Amino acid sequence: MKEEETKLTPNLEHPSRPTWRQLFQTTEGRILSLGIAVALVGLVVMGVVAFGSPQTLHIFGVMSFTNIVFGRAVSMSIGYAGGYAHALVVPVNMWVETVLVLLFYPLFVFSMRKLVVFPSMKHFLERTHASAERHQDKVRRYGIVGLFIFVWFPFWMTGPVVGAAIGYLLAFPAWLTLSIVLVGTYIAMLAWAWLLFGLYTRAAVFGPWAPALIVGIFVLIVLIGYWFHRRRKG
Numbered sequence: 001m002k003e004e005e006t007k008l009t010p011n012l013e014h015p016s017r018p019t020w021r022q023l024f025q026t027t028e029g030r031i032l033s034l035g036i037a038v039a040l041v042g043l044v045v046m047g048v049v050a051f052g053s054p055q056t057l058h059i060f061g062v063m064s065f066t067n068i069v070f071g072r073a074v075s076m077s078i079g080y081a082g083g084y085a086h087a088l089v090v091p092v093n094m095w096v097e098t099v100l101v102l103l104f105y106p107l108f109v110f111s112m113r114k115l116v117v118f119p120s121m122k123h124f125l126e127r128t129h130a131s132a133e134r135h136q137d138k139v140r141r142y143g144i145v146g147l148f149i150f151v152w153f154p155f156w157m158t159g160p161v162v163g164a165a166i167g168y169l170l171a172f173p174a175w176l177t178l179s180i181v182l183v184g185t186y187i188a189m190l191a192w193a194w195l196l197f198g199l200y201t202r203a204a205v206f207g208p209w210a211p212a213l214i215v216g217i218f219v220l221i222v223l224i225g226y227w228f229h230r231r232r233k234g
Contacts, residue, residue, distance in 0.1 A: 018115060027174050028106035035102025042095045059084060060092055067096045071159070074218045076192055080200040081211035090193050097160050097185050104128075105164040105178060112168070132165035139166050144180055147172070151184030160185045 023029045050057040059082050067075035072093050079089035110116040111125050118125065139146040147170075151163040160181045167177030203210035 023110065023115065028109045031102055031174060031178065032106040035099055035106070038095070038102060039099045042099065056084075056088070059088070063089070063092050064096050067093055068100070070219060070222045072097065072189060072192060073196070074215065074222060076189075076196050077200070077211075077215045077218050080196050081215050086193055086197065090189060093189055094186060097189070098182060101160045101164050101178060101181055101185070104161050105168070105174070108165055109168055109174075128162055128165050131162050132169055135162065136166050136169050140170055144172075144176075147177070147180050148184045151181050152188045 024033060046057060046060055049060060059079060063075045063079050066078055075093055075096070076089050079092070107116075107118065107121070108125060108128065111118055111121075112129070135150065139150050142149070147163055147167055150166065151160055163181045163184070164177060167181065168174075172180075199214065200211050203214055
């Protein structure tokens with residue numbers, strides 16, 4: 001059941017779109033505000049870290065970038081390969097994916113309801129929407145558990161962003177969708193942390209080149225997966 005924000009959907013009598021001030025008063029607008037706040041807190045922390053340890057700031061930035069581009073496996077691999085522990089690797093990746101979900105979900109909803117147009121994000125939103133539509137029937141079969149499993153499993157084009165889009169398409173309440181997606185994401189990340197830390201600890205025995213090789217393999221796997229995905233879509 002849609003919440004109060006559906007009142008802002010344009011109609012024939014009032015074709016003009018709502019202002020951003022009005023949008024921020026909706027459920028999705030509050031989620032967007034929270035996402036911006038979480039993003040700013042992380043950036044402030046990065047600024048504080050920069051004064052005490054430029055090297056830590058560097059790995060912070062590298063992990064954030066690679067998480068967005070290649071996913072959490074590559075990002076966490078880089079952190080562990082650099083000799084960092086769970087205390088840095090896990091929170092950084094949790095922060096990045098939390099921000100992605102909290103920012104993406106409201107923008108996706110606004111776009112789907114034609115409340116706001118994002119020309120620069122059009123291709124990304126359409127691609128995410130198409131992926132969510134392909135998977136929503138599988139998720140619908142198991143409801144909340146299905147969405148949790150979808151986010152948790154490390155398959156291609158699964159994860160928190162697409163999971164959030166599926167939650168919306170299945171008409172789950174916004175906060176329920178985000179709770180399921182983020183909890184599933186955090187649990188998946190802890191599983192990756194346990195797996196990758198053990199892997200890099202054992203790999204370091206063979207020499208300093210071994211962790212770098214594993215990172216390269218993960219990047220290659222992601223690129224091959226992306227290539228096959230694009231090829232299948234023609």
